[in-house]
Amino acid sequence: MAYTAKQYRTLFISDIHLGSRAAKADYLIDFLRHHEAEQIILVGDIVDGWRLKRSWNWPQDCNDVVQKLLRQARKGTRIVYIPGNHDEFLRDFPGTHFGGIEVALDTVHEAADGKRYLVLHGDEFDVVVRHARLLAHLGDWAYDLAILVNRGLNGLRRRMGMPYWSFSAWAKLQVKQAVNFIGEFQRVVVEEARRRDVEGVICGHIHHATIEDFDGIRYINTGDWVESCTAVAEDFDGNMQLLRWDVHSDRVGEKRGASRIAGRRTQKRLAA
Template identity: 40%
Template sequence: MKTHYKTLVISDVHLGTSGSKAKELVKFLKQCTCDKLILNGDIIDGWQLKKYGVWKRKHTRFFNRILKMIEQNNTEVIYLRGNHDDFLDQVLPFRMGSLSIVRDYVLESNGKKFYVVHGDIFDSITTNLKWVAKLGDIGYTFLLWLNSKYNYYRRKKGLPYYSLSQVIKSKVKSAVSYVDDFETQLAEIARIKDCEGIICGHIHQPALKEINGITYMNSGDWVESMSALTEDENGEWDLVYYADSKEENSIFTHTEFEPKSHDFSMENALEMLRKRIA
């Protein structure tokens, strides 16, 4: 039986890139229904497609799944532009039937208002983006490569998916500082918008927490984390992860997988990263 949600939020799928987990996302969507689906930016990676990205059949299947959700379940779909799919600026705002494409959105949930925005607005607020430069074109690509190799090893050992790249980023001091600043600033934006909460993406860092009296929620991504935000019929929010399992009824988990201590050497992984971005 499919799990039903009042609202489902996903972001940062980056269709058109080799790191996109489109296949896993389609499986995820097949196992649930929702009244409202929010695609919170960077669903399509226009930047990479302009350079050396490749549009694959699995990327098209994602949109086919969205169309089926609209047709079969009358799902309302709200697509917010991100910085990687900023080509949508040419058509904003757009509405056709159950599909809307907008820059930002205010969601009412359980008597509260949540400001929904991709989050790249923060990049114009701060200039402290040195870690992005380092973990960008070279470092971040290497992180994703390392993540894929590591999970290939885990699959051969019968172990579930684990985002090694997220763990490595959590050890980089400047990256942690950037995330903290991002979360604080986005929470303040919600306050300015007279909302009780913020729903965003952009930094590939799933979260659900309270920051200075504001509910901060980040849906994460479908490149590393494979995560989503969900709202049930009672207005309760949760952060769920896709579990790479052959059992269809076991593809949802509310906690991230923790690797066993002998699964990998964090010191070796960090050393590889330092050499790559030095």
């Protein structure tokens, strides 16, 4: 099927977590078929090195995401990869190019309207990640458990004809400490943008997609591709908007399920 992709000046994508069983790599591939840009900035945690160390999991759709990005780089799209805490091994290679993809610790993006945005992953401002690594890994394990619950609930909701709903995102916002953490994270990231004398900041890390203004500084969080399937797009006038692809997840999930059923039927015919 031919796709007519919507064109943007820049796409900002973070927290794909390739290698995690919760990663929605197939949804991201579908998103990239429908959205193209002159520049793509990957805002950290693209590859989940933490989970790959615990248990290797690299299905074909992870390769498909990598190949899709490499093809776009070959076609002239500028792609900048800013590592996060889960893919921190790439922080040893700033300025290096891999297949046309440039690695940078952070960058300042100048939008079409002249506004300047500091772009970084954001774990630098997470005191747990920076100073309590064991606690961070335990929290990561608990998050995996919440995602498993989320997957089971949404399987049931799909059979009942109900739309996708993120249990883990809902639970996060019910816990006062989590809400306070999000607010404090936003505050310190905005202060860093102010210190760097820019008009805004674009980050990821906390899996909470939003575009907000704080005392003259625009705070933009790209969200993730584990739960919310979100990205931020800059149009050719410099306007920033949040794109949510989870509304299409049932369609993609149905295609994936049909593909698996067809594969099992083929295997049965071959075995007969």
